[in-house]
Amino acid sequence: MFPLSRISYAFAMADDLFDDPRLTAMGLLIEVHGGLTARLDPVLSSHGFSGNDFDVLIRVARSPGRQLRMTDLATQTGLSTSGITRVVDRLETSGLVCRQACAHDRRSFMAVLTDAGAGRLAALLPELLDGIERHFTSLLTPERLDAFLTVLRVLRDHVRPGAAAGAERVQAPAS
Amino acid sequence: MFPLSRISYAFAMADDLFDDPRLTAMGLLIEVHGGLTARLDPVLSSHGFSGNDFDVLIRVARSPGRQLRMTDLATQTGLSTSGITRVVDRLETSGLVCRQACAHDRRSFMAVLTDAGAGRLAALLPELLDGIERHFTSLLTPERLDAFLTVLRVLRDHVRPGAAAGAERVQAPAS
DNA sequence: TAAGATTGAGGTCTCAATCTTG
DNA sequence: CAAGATTGAGACCTCAATCTTA
Numbered sequence: 229m230f231p232l233s234r235i236s237y238a239f240a241m242a243d244d245l246f247d248d249p250r251l252t253a254m255g256l257l258i259e260v261h262g263g264l265t266a267r268l269d270p271v272l273s274s275h276g277f278s279g280n281d282f283d284v285l286i287r288v289a290r291s292p293g294r295q296l297r298m299t300d301l302a303t304q305t306g307l308s309t310s311g312i313t314r315v316v317d318r319l320e321t322s323g324l325v326c327r328q329a330c331a332h333d334r335r336s337f338m339a340v341l342t343d344a345g346a347g348r349l350a351a352l353l354p355e356l357l358d359g360i361e362r363h364f365t366s367l368l369t370p371e372r373l374d375a376f377l378t379v380l381r382v383l384r385d386h387v388r389p390g391a392a393a394g395a396e397r398v399q400a401p402a403s
Numbered sequence: 404m405f406p407l408s409r410i411s412y413a414f415a416m417a418d419d420l421f422d423d424p425r426l427t428a429m430g431l432l433i434e435v436h437g438g439l440t441a442r443l444d445p446v447l448s449s450h451g452f453s454g455n456d457f458d459v460l461i462r463v464a465r466s467p468g469r470q471l472r473m474t475d476l477a478t479q480t481g482l483s484t485s486g487i488t489r490v491v492d493r494l495e496t497s498g499l500v501c502r503q504a505c506a507h508d509r510r511s512f513m514a515v516l517t518d519a520g521a522g523r524l525a526a527l528l529p530e531l532l533d534g535i536e537r538h539f540t541s542l543l544t545p546e547r548l549d550a551f552l553t554v555l556r557v558l559r560d561h562v563r564p565g566a567a568a569g570a571e572r573v574q575a576p577a578s
Numbered sequence: 579t580a581a582g583a584t585t586g587a588g589g590t591c592t593c594a595a596t597c598t599t600g
Numbered sequence: 601c602a603a604g605a606t607t608g609a610g611a612c613c614t615c616a617a618t619c620t621t622a
Contacts, residue, residue, distance in 0.1 A: 579622100580622080581620100581621085581622075582619105582622100583618100583619085583621105584617105584618080584619080585616105585617085586615105586616090586617085587614105587615090587617105588613105588615085588616105589613090590611105590612090590613085590614105591610105591611085591612085591613100592609105592611080592612100593609090594607105594608095594609090595609105596605100596606080597604105597605085597606080598604085598605085598606100599602100599604080600601105600602080600603075
């Protein structure tokens with residue numbers, strides 16, 4: 229009932245709350261993501277790219293015909309459509325992608341990878357893959373890495389069910 | 404030797420490069436992080452916080468004396484010292500932390516959690532913990548979760564060796 | 579009316595420069 | 601001179617509004 233003891237009591241309760249294992253788990257995931265991207269960002273920026281630049285380029289590069297709708301790009305990357313407009317603006321100014329009107333829907337535009345874009349990606353990738361290997365995959369046994377990736381897929385399928393936006397449309401044109 | 408066949412050949416080579424399993428692994432980690440934070444952000448913002456706001460508050464709350472140096476806050480969160488200055492500016496304006504001159508080093512300032520800050524954190528946490536559980540920890544068996552967290556710790560210790568900046572100073576004052 | 583894309587306004591972060599203290 | 605913190609300038613992203621097309 230004394231003020232100090234009430235404060236101590238409140239602090240003890242809060243400590244339990246602030247140290248909850250779920251919070252620790254989430255914090256670990258965030259720290260690993262942040263630490264890993266911090267290691268890889270210098271590789272990207274030494275080639276003149278930001279993380280979002282690379283994300284957009286690699287997703288376009290892996291899409292059928294090396295092209296992807298602006299909207300699908302937004303869904304896949306998690307950026308807003310406005311953000312995608314500006315990223316593609318910069319990449320187009322740099323000559324790494326170009327916009328191409330969509331034949332079937334005149335509202336849509338495709339971001340198309342140029343030869344220059346493919347070249348810049350190819351020039352960057354060996355160094356980036358080496359970085360991923362040194363700071364991530366090589367630190368685990370093949371079995372542990374496999375189990376880790378399996379869990380990541382479970383989580384991704386839950387939190388991002390539409391991760392493949394723009395791909396299934398090509399696989400199954402339906403109409 | 405015909406132009407078209409050279410193009411196809413170059414594309415086939417690039418496909419292998421663009422689909423490298425290391426890239427897929429890193430992409431999975433990024434997608435899970437992005438998807439999970441996208442699920443939790445609405446919880447934070449409904450309480451008036453950004454991800455960085457919460458990160459700063461929870462780190463201060465878990466530190467001895469509920470206070471942490473600006474520089475250590477920057478190291479722990481991965482933000483620049485400039486960024487920390489501005490986050491703490493906003494939190495101080497909102498009355499959730501306050502700056503306190505450091506007794507032993509007049510260059511330093513401590514960010515101290517206020518009672519109001521602790522209260523706002525405590526009010527937010529149940530909902531946040533529930534979100535983490537629903538979108539992350541409850542999706543895995545205890546064994547799988549354990550193995551997953553073990554791997555995350557391995558990766559964190561590699562990419563962020565100084566993750567506990569500001570804590571060991573208190574643990575071992577040395578001088 | 580809804581969907582796709584873009585634009586303007588506003589917020590947050592980083593980099594470089596600056597000031598103070600060790 | 602180095603470390604800690606802050607400030608101004610610039611880059612990037614989001615939200616809301618707008619325009620065009622389905």
